[in-house]
Amino acid sequence: MDTPPAVRARGITKYFGEVVALDGVDLDVAPGQIHGIVGPNGAGKTTLLGLLLGLAVADRGTLEILGTPVGRALAVSDGVAGFVDGPGLYPSMTAKQNLTALAALRGDPTQTMNIDEAIAQVGLTDVADDRVRGFSLGMRQRLGLAAALLTKPKLLILDEPSNGLDPAGKKHVYGVLTRLAADGTAVMLSSHRMDDVEQLCSEVTILSTGRVAFSGPISKLASEDSELDYRVLTSKPAAARRIARQTHGIRLRDDETVKDGVELLIISAPIPSLDEFVKQLVDDGIAVRELAPVVSPLEAAFLALTEQQETN
Template sequence: MDTLPAIRARGITKRFGDVIALDGVDLEVPRGRIHGLAGPNGAGKTTLLGLLLGLATADSGRLDILGTPVGRALSAPEGVAGFVDGPGLYPSLTARQNLTALTALRGGGSRTAAVDDVLDEVGLTDVADDRIRGFSLGMRQRLGLAAALLTRPRLLVLDEPSNGLDPAGKRHVHGVLARLAADGTSVVLSSHRMDDLEALCSAVTILAAGRVVFSGPLGRLATEDRELAYRVLTPDREAALRVAADTAGVEIVEDATRRPDAEVLLVRAQAPALDDLVVRLVEAGIALRELAPVVSPLEAAFLALTEQREALR
């Protein structure tokens, strides 16, 4: 049983009246991995998350979660937790009271130790006895994660868990999710933030207009034959400009040649040509302080794939 994927969906379709929210969606998430879910607004992400959490049922197709076939009942198999559209919380209660009430509703009694453990895990111990009506959005997201962790789920489904987090809070949540995956928990993470998906996920599924336009390892996106714009930071920009102009397959972005920043050069190239440029810069003795895509490979692929799909509608 443990060799089965955490999620296996085949041909999932979901309609709301005349609107097709999901149209023949396939999805497979191995156990112990963090799988990203991306797509523009209206792509079907929330609907798919709702199916995984047992908040809705598919009209057709097959969905297996943690080795259990999901039927037509509004329920998820034991071991699944998470939230969609933000966690549901009682604003007049404290963080601790919210979690205690939740454990009681689940028949777990007060379980003070478990509540304290998850509050500590998400970094909310210092505000455990504060009423959450005064919490920031990021703190509410962390409390929602704590609520999901109370059951020690084998599959965690999260919708924008980094929403509203400051850099320290985001780093903390990223660490929590990475540790969970290392311990064998599967995570499905929906986010509009490409940096979150790139930092955490081993694979990603991109939806557009209810259909899967890409699903697989992030590395496959990076190896696609796409030209990307890259930011080259060097103290000898003029020399780097000459080398770039003589490198086949490298295009100098014209607007960048007029930038006031004397150390930045923008070029556009596919990966092989960019590799050649780096070799030539090193051979010419030109210092290279930074080389980074202006738009990440994931974001570039996201834009290309979703725009292409929307154009076909």
């Protein structure tokens, strides 16, 4: 029998007074998928995640979570865990006491992960007996993830999970999410960091003014024919500039900079022209020391799609 999608939404609409927070949102999230929700402030990201966590109900549309239709009553579906607007924690309790209290609310110990295991997974073993009031924002985020892991979720909802994390903490948390997805858990996360979404997510939904501007694989956002700006650092910048002028489809920008005493070229090009440019550099014995988009393909598509949506 086919496994039902973790999330299936059709025409989801949500009002707050006269404000339309979500306007006919369709969404599909498969088990084992890490799905990003991105959009400008006020686009409806938190509202959508709140609906999935049972914190609110849609005014119109249909929503199925883990194969079960969501009714009108406020309720969290079995197998769903996570947080929006930061995890709710008791500051006067230790990390372990917080998780012990949450596990007790579940009632059935077979439905919860071992508390020490959950704390270890998010890298907080050394501070398990410290009071949460002394935790940094990143540590609170990690403890919130541990609290969600207690329920062995099949659908994990996270709002800005990298908020406050240092590079080591981010790497640790992203390792946890990747392993969860590999074991079949669907993960939905919102983030303002496009590089984080590109690194973690296989698919993304871009919201703008409560509507879906795009939903699908991230790879579909970057068309080979679309033109992006790239930073190019070479061993011979003057020669690279000459080749750039001679390569069809390459446009040299005027805002060159200097890195480590070497001129850094800024060019605009579609992928085929960029490939030809790099090939010509190599053929001429010019070393390419750095080649990176000025703005990531996801961020470029995000800006284009949301600006287009807002003008419609």
